[in-house]
Amino acid sequence: MQEQFRGGQKSCQNNLGRDSNIELLRLVCMLFILLHHSLDLGLCISGYQGMATPMGVVLNSFFIVAVNCFVLISGYFGIKTKCKGLIHLYIMCAFYSVIPTLFSFYEAGQFVWRDFFYSFLVFSHSKWWFIECYILLFFFAPMLNAIKSVSKRRYIIILLLWSVITFYFGYLWKSSLNSTGYNAIN
Known part of the structure; x- marks a missing residue:
């Protein structure tokens, strides 16, 4: 068995199986997505569908990270x-x-x-x-899973190239490639 250290606690696992902390994070993310949609489609105060209130924008900024968190969890487990x-x-x-x-x-x-x-x-x-x-x-996914096996130098090069595509072409110049962040590149 392989020993892994997470959060200061030692856990023995054969592979990346279920982890109760990650499952709790998924539940919190689900709640955040429901709250985001309540602010957006129900109360219409987040600024997407209706008027933006300062409290709606602040709350929505806090809740919207749940989508990215789901993708990170998927990437962690492969x-x-x-x-x-x-x-x-x-x-x-x-x-x-x-x-x-x-x-x-x-x-x-x-x-x-x-x-x-x-x-x-x-x-x-x-x-x-x-x-x-x-x-x-x-x-x-097969390409992303294969990135795990590349050298650190190549990994940094790939990360820099994706960052240029995302930030330079997307956010800075509002290219159709990635202008909003709601796409496969992110």
Whole structure:
């Protein structure tokens, strides 16, 4: 068994299995995402959908880090690209896309084939930006997992190149590559 030190405590693990502290962090992140959406879509005080109040912006700035934290947790454990997981994700997303689309047809009193067809294309034609980002992360996972085995010098070069793409082209010049931070690069 390999001994690892975390947070001053010694833990013995064969591999990176479940950790109760990480699971607690995931639950807190879920709560933060719910609170973010409450501020944004419910109270409309975060500045995205409605007016921005100082308290709404401060609270939202605190809660919004939960999305990045989920990605960091995924990166820590490594994303395993399995077809079964991709199929399960598709079925779940398609269910939450097709059913509301059918209800909207019922309320409107008309059936639109194009909207019905697009409701099945959840990885590319949905209103959920995070699903598209997760799918791209899913496909980039083998490359990201391989980065763990490169030398420290090459790792720093890769990190610097991604930083230039993110900060210079994205945030500074507002390129379509990365202007908002809500994309697969981040």
